[in-house]
Amino acid sequence: MDNFEKMWREKIVNHINQYVNENTAKKVSQIHIDSPIDYSKELISTLKKETVDEQIKKLFIDNACHIPHHKLDEAKEIYTKTKDLSRTREVLELSFLKDIIIQKSLSKEQAKMIIKNGWGLAGIQEKDTIIATKIPSKFHEYMNETDPLKKKYYYCHCPRIRENLLLGADLDSIYCNCGGGFYVDIWEYITGKKISIKTTKSLFESDDVCQFIISFD
Numbered sequence: 001m002d003n004f005e006k007m008w009r010e011k012i013v014n015h016i017n018q019y020v021n022e023n024t025a026k027k028v029s030q031i032h033i034d035s036p037i038d039y040s041k042e043l044i045s046t047l048k049k050e051t052v053d054e055q056i057k058k059l060f061i062d063n064a065c066h067i068p069h070h071k072l073d074e075a076k077e078i079y080t081k082t083k084d085l086s087r088t089r090e091v092l093e094l095s096f097l098k099d100i101i102i103q104k105s106l107s108k109e110q111a112k113m114i115i116k117n118g119w120g121l122a123g124i125q126e127k128d129t130i131i132a133t134k135i136p137s138k139f140h141e142y143m144n145e146t147d148p149l150k151k152k153y154y155y156c157h158c159p160r161i162r163e164n165l166l167l168g169a170d171l172d173s174i175y176c177n178c179g180g181g182f183y184v185d186i187w188e189y190i191t192g193k194k195i196s197i198k199t200t201k202s203l204f205e206s207d208d209v210c211q212f213i214i215s216f217d
Contacts, residue, residue, distance in 0.1 A: 004159060005036055011063050012043065019058070024050040036160040037169050044172045057177045061197070064181025065157075067121070069189055071095065076190045085216070086125055088190060093122035104139045121186060123214065130214040132183050133201070137162075152203050155210075165203070173202040180212045187214055 016025040027046050033039040047056045075092040082088070093115065100120060101111050114135060118124035123132030134157060136142035142154035152165040157179065161171065180197040187195045194217040201211035 001034055008063060008160065009039070012059065015059055015062050020047075020051050020055055035164075037164040037171060040161065040171055040175055044174060053174060056174055060175060060177035061181035061184050064178050064185060066182065066185045071099070072186060072189055079190050085128070085130075085191075089122050089125050089130065092186075092190070093120075096121040100135070106139070110139075110143075123183075128216060130183075130187070131200075131211065132214055133209050133211040134179060151208075155208075156203060171204050173199060173204040176202045176204065176210055179210055183212055183214055187216070191216060193217060 013025050013029050016028055024047070027050065028043060031039060031042050031046065033042055044056065047059070072092070074095055075088050078084070078091045079088040097111055097115065100106060100114065106114070114120060118131055118133045119135035121132075123130040125131075134155070136155045137157045138154040142151055145151045145154055149166055149168055153162055156162045156165055161169065161175075176199050177197070180199055184195045184197055187193070196215045196217055198213045198215075199210070200213055201207035201209050203210060
């Protein structure tokens with residue numbers, strides 16, 4: 001078990017202690033399974049017996065990986081000054097695009113496709129919500145791949161379960177709220193508001209992408 005996995009599991013137990021109950025935390029701490037995806041299946045199964053889906057969803061959101069906040073400061077400054085969600089999203093999109101073109105060696109056509117699809121940080125605005133779709137983790141490999149399992153592997157960002165996708169592994173899509181928590185942190189930091197998300201597409205629901213609706217409470 002690597003350090004990331006140990007840290008993730010410790011965070012899970014700590015958060016259960018905070019807002020579920022000690023009995024549930026004790027049961028989770030007694031799950032001793034090395035495989036991250038098998039551990040996740042047992043974790044979700046245990047939690048579904050002990051609590052409700054909204055608490056499980058919150059647990060995964062709170063254990064998400066986050067982008068360094070300094071990359072969001074320009075968008076945060078715009079929102080603080082204007083309270084204009086549309087303008088803020090545009091600034092975030094431009095900042096993301098500058099980074100991703102360099103990081104993934106993208107052509108102008110590929111960059112345009114990413115923005116059109118709403119892939120990445122900024123998503124697409126629909127009225128007062130943002131629809132955000134994860135960008136493929138390994139962009140070029142994903143775009144060139146035809147095998148469905150390999151495409152899932154190249155798409156997924158989660159270091160815990162990605163390898164298992166090559167084996168056709170399945171998991172309750174409630175787990176993908178961990179990926180959704182990435183966006184919750186972004187928009188809570190930028191706006192200072194409470195953010196809600198809904199998973200609308202997931203690799204574990206036979207979709208080609210993972211997608212979230214972001215609402216501002």
